Amino acid sequence: MAAASCFGDYGVEVSSDHSASLGRKAAAMNQNSVSCLYRTKLAGQCRIVTVTWSKNVIGQGLNVGVDDGKFGCKVELRPWLFWKKHGSKGFELGNRQVEVFWDLSSAKYSPGGGPEPVASFLVAIVCEEEIVLQLGDQHHPGKGLSSSREAWKRLRAAKPASIKASLLSRREHLYGKKFFATKASFCEGGELHEVIIDGKPSLKEPRLCIRIDRKVVVQVKRLAWKFRGNQTIVIDGQQVEVFWDVHNWLFSGGGNAPANSAVFMFQMCSSSGEEIKQPWLSQQQQQQQQQRDSSTGFSLFLYACRND
Structure with missing residues (x-):
């Protein structure tokens, strides 16, 4: 339940649990969304911070959640x-x-027209006079925040965190008919x-092709037999394991992904050689595994939803 609401002023809602069903809502509203999971030290503990940008016909949104969305704030634009x-x-x-x-x-x-800004913006989390996470232009002057002298003064007075936040994973919901494109580091x-x-998937012999910078890196024929x-x-000289699950493209749907949605994961291989995660786990299970295993490299999850 919402602890406070002030949509008439800032368009912000402070929520105790606002992101548990993000994936289902994104599919239902045909919403493009990008979620990034960061590990950082916050309030004396190592925690997972989720920053989600979303966009649909209603408007745009920004969600900042801590500990699987139990704490945080929601901004509706x-x-x-x-x-x-x-x-x-x-x-x-x-x-x-x-x-x-x-x-x-x-x-x-x-x-x-993606949901995530690429320049001239600022999102920062401050705790105990430390900036535990900062996104956007590092030297952005804060044109908006400067009009609120008290808020901008508190932010500028904060110091960088002693432990830098690390990006664990990035999740994107993409919509299209045959082609799905994004950019990632x-x-x-x-x-x-x-x-x-x-x-x-609609051909007599379904096929799948994945390109990085227009170079074919994965090509799957007889997709009906190799849907996972x-x-x-x-x-960049590093091994990356690519997983795909296109069952819902070919058959009746079900599982953790919505109908007509395929799941792709790009996982940086762990230097320790430990077992790599499975992309068809639920988003909550993925986050829990990332939190348990600090040796896991960066993961990119793409949920490709067909608009037929």
């Missing part, structure tokens, strides 16, 4: 309501005060690569 694209909101976590700052007043998005500070999934599988590829 709806054009017909009075809302501000900048602000701050606090909540209590482990008897410690956590503040979330955001400034989307000058945010720039990719030409494709497979290691921190690494090169941004174009990822294209070309699925032809994996293959090792190399990106």
Whole structure:
């Protein structure tokens, strides 16, 4: 249940559990969404922070959740309501005060109109006068936040965290008919690569092709017999295990993915050689496994939903 609501002012809702059904809602509303999981030290403990950007016909949204969404804040950007694209909101976590700052007043998005801003924005989490997570332009002047002197003063007074947050995984919901495209970096500070999934499940002999920067890295024929599988590829000199599950493209649906949705995972291979995760687990199970295993490398999950 919501602990507080002030949509008339900031368009923000502080929620005790707002992201448990994100995947189901995204599919139901034909919503493009991007969720990033970070590991950081927050309120004296190592915790998982989920930042989700979403976009649908109603508007855009930003969710910041801690510990599987039990704590955090939700920002709804709806054009017909009075809302501000900048602000701050606090909540209590482990008897410690956590503040979330955001400034989307000058945010720039990719030409494709994705839900996640690519420049001129700021999202920061501050706890005990430390910036435990900061996204966006590191030197963004905060045009919106500067109008709230108290909020901007608190943010500027905070110092960088002693332990840098690490990106564990990225989840995207993509919609299309045959082609699904996105861009991703497979290691921190690494090169941004174009990822294209070309699925032809409606052919007499269904096929699947995955390209990285227009180069074919995975090609699956006789897809009806190989609707689940994996293959090792190399990106930036690092081994990456690619998993696919296109059962719902070919058959009646079911499982953890919505109908007409296929699941793809790109998993950086662990240096310890430990077993790699299965992409057809639920999002909550994926997050729990990431939290338990600190040696697991970065994972990219793509949920490709066909608009037939």
